[in-house]
Every structure is written in C-alpha cells, then in structure tokens.
Amino acid sequence: MNTAALARDISLGAASWQAIRIDQRRDVRRALLKKYGSLTTAAEKLVIPYNRLNGALTGRESFTYVIEALQSDLQLSDDKVLHLWPLLRIWPRNGRW
Numbered sequence: 498m499n500t501a502a503l504a505r506d507i508s509l510g511a512a513s514w515q516a517i518r519i520d521q522r523r524d525v526r527r528a529l530l531k532k533y534g535s536l537t538t539a540a541e542k543l544v545i546p547y548n549r550l551n552g553a554l555t556g557r558e559s560f561t562y563v564i565e566a567l568q569s570d571l572q573l574s575d576d577k578v579l580h581l582w583p584l585l586r587i588w589p590r591n592g593r594w
Contacts, residue, residue, distance in 0.1 A: 514531040514532035522581050525567060526554050532571075536551065536554075543567070544566070550563060556582070561585075575589060
C-alpha cells in the first residue's frame, strides 16, 4: 500500500473515500482505509473475517462473498470487479440453486 498517497489524501482533506479512483486492488485498500480508518474496522463493518479481506486485497483469495461485500460497499461495477480479480473469469456469479 502506498502510505504516502494515503497521507496526502488525508492532509489535503479529500472529501471522502469516493474521491479515490480505484484502478488496482491497492486502491481498494486505500479506499477502505479512508472510509473506515483501519482494515480491522472495515472487516468488522463488512462482517468479513480479517484474513479473508486481506487475502482478497492481496489477490491470494477470491471468495465470492468477500468480493460481493467489497463491490457493494465501494460501489464497484461488475467490469471493475473482473478487472481487479481476473481469476474470477465471470461476474456476477450465479447461485448453484
């Protein structure tokens, strides 16, 4: 994560997390930090285990319920989700039933 960019956002008094342009997974991390103050708080508010959230942000894991929560919380489009997590191949996922 680019802590200098986050510090700059805070010092400039950026209006909100919505001002952060999300092009990479590290931008998702920056937006969550801006919105919640810490990833631990973000995980608690999103009702996601911290290790699953961190796994999704680093690209090691792509559990659909975590991606869905991030998409909903940060208002990401389906195309943006596929760009950030290309191993998903299709999005949104259809249920098995």
